Amino acid sequence: MPTPVLERDDVLIRVKAAAICGSDVERIHCRTASTVTPVIIGHEFSGVVEKVGENVVRWRPGDRVVSENTGYVCGECHACRSGKFLNCPERKLIGGKVDGGFAEFVRIPGEVLRIYPQSLRRLPDNLTFEEGAILEPSANAYYAVIQEGGLQLGHNLVVFGPGAIGLFIVAWAKLAGAARIVLVGGNANRLECGKRLGADSIVNYRETPGVAKAIESAIGRDQADLIVDASSGGDVLADAIAVSRPLGRIVKVGWTGRQPVNLxxxxxxxxxxxxxxxxxxxxxxxxxxxxxxxxxxxxxxxxEAFPLGQWREAFRGMEERRFLRAIFNSF
Ligand SMILES: [Zn+2]
Ligand SMILES: [Zn+2]
Structure with a gap:
């Protein structure tokens, strides 16, 4: 791909690390509406500012950065006016509808930096670029469990789906002082990883016929204060409702399953x-x-980390769920 041409307000990033998200696996099969073709995918990336447009004062070549991956927002809708840019119906994802991070360079459009300057962030000095590339799913998890979930010290938490977001949710909840954390999923390795990150009980639905029963026997009946469904396409909402305590809260992170649910x-x-x-x-x-x-x-x-040239191998590992996050670290 040619190096993007910079307009006066744009920032050009030299990508140093970019992670493959589960949604990127869907994208290469053209199974998602948030993507146009052709486009360079990759929305979890970090790098160094290579060049800035003549009007840019906030960023300088050499700055270590991580993008929050907003490529376009309208700036006028209710979501934009409330600072909730992710909910802008016109939002375009960098790596979805705007060229993204699986490339040597990414252009951050000046228009989005004007409306939403915080869409580009400074990478803390102690983090490597690889670590910087996965700040995005960790911010996603933080939002779900702490802000939307309102997790409090002493809450019991049930997390469905031990993907990267589900595992970050476990880790944040542990730091935030959750009493008991139950992690539910079907991938034994990831469930074990969840245990290391702080899950007190794990439930493998492939080996456990009654998931709701198993959760109850781990924490007791009506003891789940907060439930986060971070599973992908799993039909878990009915189980989440069944195990929630009265007046509890369910945060729906994973896109919904195919079964209708009785509310x-x-x-x-x-x-x-x-x-x-x-x-x-x-x-x-x-x-x-x-x-x-x-x-x-x-x-x-x-x-695992790969040069971009080995993208097939990296994507295969993601698709077979052998990898939690594969990272490209040379381009
Ligand atoms: Zn993602
Ligand atoms: Zn908007």
């Missing part, structure tokens, strides 16, 4: 079901602060 039991319990998307500026502020303090060891989430 009547949720009404009887007075549950809140919160729709989740991404993160906001506050999530990034706090995650960058914690990462800068070294509170979370990001290396635990990186499975």
């Amino acid at each position: 009547d039991p949720a009404m009887r319990k007075g549950l809140e079901i919160v729709g989740h998307l991404g993160y906001d500026t506050e999530s990034w502020d706090r995650v960058l602060r914690l990462a800068g303090l070294g509170r979370l060891d990001y290396r635990q989430f990186i499975s």
Whole structure:
């Protein structure tokens, strides 16, 4: 690909590390509506500012940065006016509808930097670029469990789906003082990883016929204060509703399953079901602060690094779920 041409307000990033997200596996099969073709995918990336347009004052060549991957927002809708840019219906993802991080260079459009300057962030000095590339899923997890979930010291938490976001949720919840954390999934390796990160009980649904029963026997009946569904396409909402305590909260991170769900039991319990998307500026502020303090060891989430030329191998490992996050680190 040719190096992007810079307009006056644009910033050009030399990519140093870019992680493959589960959604990128969907993207290379053209199974997602958030992507146009042709496009360079890759929305979890970090790098160094290579060059800036003549109007740019905030960034300089050599700055270490991580993108929060917004490539376009309208700046006028309710979400934009509230600073919740991820919910802008016009939002375009860098690596979805705007060229992204699986390349030597990424152009951050000046238009988005004007409306949403915090879409490009400084990478803390103590983090490697590889670690920087996975700040994005960690911000996503932080938003889900701490901000939307409202997790409090002493809460019991149930997490469905031990993918990268689910595992970051476990790690943040442990740091935030959750009482008991139950992690539910079907991949034994990832469940073990969840245990190392702080899950007190794991439930493998492939080996456990009644997931709701197993959760109850781990923490007791009506003891789940907060449930985060971070599973991909799993039909877990019915189980989440069944195990939630009355007046509990369910945060829906994973895109929904195919089965219709009866919401009547949720009404009887007075549950809140919160729709989740991404993160906001506050999530990034706090995650960058914690990462800068070294509170979370990001290396635990990186499975393997590849040069971009070996993308088939990297994607294969992601698709077969052998890798949690594969990273490209040379381009
Ligand atoms: Zn992603
Ligand atoms: Zn908008």
